Amino acid sequence: MGTVQAKEMEGHTQIDDSAPRTRRSVDFRRPAKVRRVLIEGLVRTKEDFLLPKIRDAFSAENFEQVVRQCVVSKANLQELGIFKTVKITVDTCQAPGASQTDYDVKFIVEEKRVEGGVHTSAGNNDIESSLTLGLNNLFGRAEKLAARYAHTRNFRSRKNNQAHIQFTKPLNGNPKVRLALGGYSTNTDVLLSGYKEASKGLLAAFTFPSTLGTHTVQWDGVWRDLRALSRTTPFAVREQAGHTLKSSVQHTVTTDTRDDKILPHAGFLLRAAQEYAGLGGNVEFVKLNTEFQVNKEILPYIVVQLSAACGTMWGVGNNKKIAINDKFFLGGPLTLRGFHDRGVGPHVEGNALGTDAYWLCAAHIYTPLPFRPGLGGFGDLFRSHAFVNVGNVGSVELDKSLKENIEQLSNEFRLAYGAGLVLKLGNIARMELNYVVPVRVMNGDCVNPGIQFGVGMTFL
Structure with a gap:
């Protein structure tokens, strides 16, 4: 204040x-x-x-x-x-x-009655153009009706058109306790996995705070149509084409004490999400995903950052097979650097198939630019950093012991290190230009050694 x-x-x-x-x-x-x-x-x-x-x-x-x-x-x-x-x-x-x-x-x-406009922003290594319109305070108690259309383009992985409409209302006048109802429609071409997907869905979400962090409980009901992207799409992807109806509930809890979302000096982030699909429809699985980051300034303006993320999922019900559009993918210039987007894990004819589990760790050390040009102004938006990334993909088999699953996920891990520049883009995104040396790779991986460029809102 x-x-x-x-x-x-x-x-x-x-x-x-x-x-x-x-x-x-x-x-x-x-x-x-x-x-x-x-x-x-x-x-x-x-x-x-x-x-x-x-x-x-x-x-x-x-x-x-x-x-x-x-x-x-x-x-x-x-x-x-x-x-x-x-x-x-x-x-x-x-x-x-x-x-x-x-x-x-x-x-x-x-x-503030009406808000909106045309925006261009950076996402996860992609560029998004969007048109938004919001009607505030519809009934005099901070309700909001928002509509949004966005076109996203990533020249290596996908293009995406999406339209959303959502109504939100704070409960008991508390903006931290919110109810949201909405609908959406998307059309996505996932070039690196050889498929395109059209979807239409409804959602209901409830957000509230607690001593553990901010919780969001959300239900999604979505119809999806997955198709082969081109004639060269391999059979391993084509056989998953068709219509699916997914009804899922997801709980996410987030605790964030960082002093800055993009270039923090102190604090930590903990985010954990659990999803169950199978409340109707023909898609059934359990999915768990966790992310952790801690930051510590060891000397003036010199920050050490340690990050980790992991996830696993498994099919339930009669059909335990998980579709490609629900799986995990690993690799990219802001996560496992030194590899292309979706570059780690099983591929068929250059198309990433995704995995049922992954883990990823990263260590960074951030310093100001040499001689600190632009001190107190534009120069403060830049950092130089050196990093080491290590991760792997695989699967967790419920009929095996914890030790066996850990050993399976530890084998054939990928490792890369490098250094580069980081630019803070407002308070929502960052841009990285790095020189990366992949040290440990596996057959089938899509490796990107040398200069690597990335823009995104999430990073590890």
Whole structure:
């Protein structure tokens, strides 16, 4: 929220929580009591919906507490995502019978009704162009209806057209507890696996916080049509073509204490997802996936980062075979560097078939650029780094012991190391230009030694 600055001006006080504290022209220790709280600028928003967000202002006993509680209330209002601006003024109360220590607090808000636009962004080594439209505060309680159309292009792996529409609503006025209902349609050409897929689905999701992190429980019901991409698609992919109906429930819990999502200096990320498909339809499996990252600044501006990820899945029910569009794939310039996208694991005629299990570990050391050009400005967006990546793919067999499965997944592991540059793209993505040396590869892998370039929102 920043540091609070208060400045007394002709009988009222304006509060700015974004400016650094320079000097105080107000005695913050003097007794003060908030008598009235006013909200100006409401058009659609219900007043009773906002009252819990500003109620704490009445608990102040001196002027410092008044200012602090107002800043907290402002942050609560902004967190709802329905206001363009929120301003605060504190004035002496002019109501009959008011004392010199009574104050009126006024929140001046500007509602955000419609948002959207045309955007181009970087994804997982691909470029996405999108058109979005959002209608905020539909019924006056921070509901939102959002529609989005996106075209994604990755010249080595796939192209994707997708359309989404989703309605979200905070429950009990808490933006951290949300219910979402939506539908989507996608058309994807997966070039590196030789198939194309059309899908249409519905979803319902519930998000809530706990001491363990942020939880999301989501149900998906989706019809999928998988087809061969071209005449050269091998039979191992063609035999999986056809229609499937998947109904699944997924739980994801995320704990993120990092001080930055892209180039952190400290903190950790833990994300675990569990999915069960088989609540109707003809697709049945259990899928588990976990990611962990920890960051530590060992010297000024020198950061060590350790990451690990693993996943496994197995078929259940009568048909235990898992389709290619549900499996794991490993390799790429932001994960197992030194290999192409989907470059690790079984291939047929150059087409990646995916696997039922994988594991991946990475160690990085980040430093500023030599001589730190652009210090305090554009140069702070860059880091140089050296790294080692190791990983493998395989399968977990339930009729074998844990030791046997670990040994199976440990054999024939892949290993690569290298160094390069990292550029932070806003707070959502990063770009890497690396020189990579694959040390350990297996027959059938698609190796990418030397210069490797990647852009993405997720990395290891």
